[in-house]
Amino acid sequence: xxxxxxxxxxxxxxxxxxxxxxxxxxxxxxxxxxxxxxxxxxxxxxxxxxxxxxxxxxxxxxxxxxxxxxxxxxxxxxxxxxxxxxxxxxxxxxxxxxxxxxxxxxxxxxxxxxxxxxxxxxxxxxxxxxxxxxxxxxxxxxxxxxxxxxxxxxxxxxxxxxxxxxxxxxxxxxxxxxxxxxxxxxxxxxxxxxxxxxxxxxxxxxxxxxxxxxxxxxxxxxxxxxxxxxxxxxxxxxxxxxxxxxxxxxxxxxxxxxxxxxxxxxxxxxxxxxxxxxxxxxxxxxxxxxxx
Numbered sequence: 001x002x003x004x005x006x007x008x009x010x011x012x013x014x015x016x017x018x019x020x021x022x023x024x025x026x027x028x029x030x031x032x033x034x035x036x037x038x039x040x041x042x043x044x045x046x047x048x049x050x051x052x053x054x055x056x057x058x059x060x061x062x063x064x065x066x067x068x069x070x071x072x073x074x075x076x077x078x079x080x081x082x083x084x085x086x087x088x089x090x091x092x093x094x095x096x097x098x099x100x101x102x103x104x105x106x107x108x109x110x111x112x113x114x115x116x117x118x119x120x121x122x123x124x125x126x127x128x129x130x131x132x133x134x135x136x137x138x139x140x141x142x143x144x145x146x147x148x149x150x151x152x153x154x155x156x157x158x159x160x161x162x163x164x165x166x167x168x169x170x171x172x173x174x175x176x177x178x179x180x181x182x183x184x185x186x187x188x189x190x191x192x193x194x195x196x197x198x199x200x201x202x203x204x205x206x207x208x209x210x211x212x213x214x215x216x217x218x219x220x221x222x223x224x225x226x227x228x229x230x231x232x233x234x235x236x237x238x239x240x241x242x243x244x245x246x247x248x249x250x251x252x253x254x255x256x257x258x259x260x261x262x263x264x265x266x267x268x269x270x271x272x273x274x275x276x277x278x279x280x281x282x283x284x285x286x287x288x289x290x291x292x
Contacts, residue, residue, distance in 0.1 A: 002066075003059060005087075007052040010219050016086065017047040017219070021248045021275045023082035023095055026285055029268035031098040033107065037258040039079040041183040041243040042150060044217050045226075046071075049148060050083040053226045058088040061115045067145050068134045070119045072127020073152035073181065074108040075260065081105050081114070089116035125158025127151060128178055132164045135176035135236075146230060149178045154186030157195045162207065168236040169208025177229040177237040178209075181216065183245040185256045204238040216241030248275045 008016060020043050028034035050056070054067040071080045078098065085092045090104065097103035104113045108122035119130045131149035138145050155161065168176055180200070184191050191197060204211045210232040214221045222241070229237040245259070246252025249271040263271060265285065272283040 001057065001063070002055050003057045005051075010223060013044075013047055013051055013223070014219050016051055017043050018248075018275055020047055020079060020082040020086065022272055023086070024078045025249070025263065025268050025271045025275070027078045027081065027095050027098045028262045029265065029285060030096050031100070032262045033099050034078055034262055035075040035260045036078070036249075036263070037185065037245040037252060037255070037260075038073060038076040038152060038181065038183065040247045040249065040252065041216070041245045042071075042073075042076055042079050042181045043247065044219055044222055044243075045150065045179055045181070045241055046079050046083050048219065048222045048226055050087050052223060054148065055145065056087075056116075058084075058116065061089060065143060065145055068118045068131070068147045070127045070131050070134075070147070070149045071109060071121055072131075072149055073124065073155055074121030074127075076152075076181075077105075077107070077109045077121075080109060080117075084114070084116040087116075090114075124152070124155045125160040128161050128164040128168075131176060131178070132168050132171075132173065135168070135173040136171055138175055139171070139173065145175070147176045149176070151178060151180055152186065153180055153182045153184060153197065153200070154191050154194065156180065156197060156200070157191075165204065165207040165209065172234040173236045174230050174233055177226075177239060179239045179241055181243055182240050183243045185245040185254065185259065187259050188256055190256070201238075201240055204240075208235065209238040210235040211238045211240065213240045213242065216243035217247055250274050
């Protein structure tokens with residue numbers, strides 16, 4: 001059964017998203033590796049899912065009736081790891097071990113190593129297919145759990161995403177929601193310059209999905225969209241969350257270079273000051289310097 005966690009209010013969710021963004025910066029800086037840009041852009045959506053919307057139980061991660069979550073853009077796992085730790089799946093101290101040999105927190109999510117990970121991710125374009133299978137399984141077995149899949153907008157250039165989209169509407173999977181992190185940047189360039197997506201919402205509608213455009217950083221919009229996902233009976237839901245890559249950090253926002261680059265200590269301190277809206281001298285990393 002679900003745990004007794006009280007869902008957070010919108011202001012509380014906004015505060016938690018700030019905390020998660022700080023965790024992301026500290027994790028990637030300590031590891032000196034990882035993907036801050038796309039982790040920061042997805043922070044509000046992931047926060048709303050784990051601290052208000054999803055039916056889960058951190059004390060029983062394998063609970064059969066839990067909602068399922070897949071981060072198909074697996075390189076953005078720092079945001080997922082932070083949410084899992086803050087929600088109680090494992091000790092927050094593990095966050096400082098990101099990408100270390102023997103850590104439970106690998107560079108991409110691994111369901112064999114990390115409590116709360118429902119699907120290993122890393123190869124882009126595969127997460128929605130896995131989510132489709134989970135949602136179809138629920139329908140066939142009479143289960144009422146919901147499946148949530150976060151994909152990157154650059155990831156939707158993959159043909160396998162559209163194969164899964166076509167199949168989901170064929171099977172009337174109204175228990176499946178895909179959330180597109182529409183930050184308009186991918187590995188090293190703008191999505192429109194690599195492979196334009198055109199009328200993205202119209203494409204998903206043409207594939208038989210109920211589509212909603214939202215501001216992916218307006219927590220009230222995020223919560224409303226997530227809480228009403230699945231309301232259109234017989235239709236899977238696509239939420240296009242318009243976001244900013246590197247959200248919250250002034251020098252990272254809308255800069256493709258921060259897709260997969262770790263900040264140095266000075267840059268990390270500046271990032272934390274931006275996220276916390278405070279003076280630079282008021283912040284520190286993990287209570288000490290990175291190499292302290």
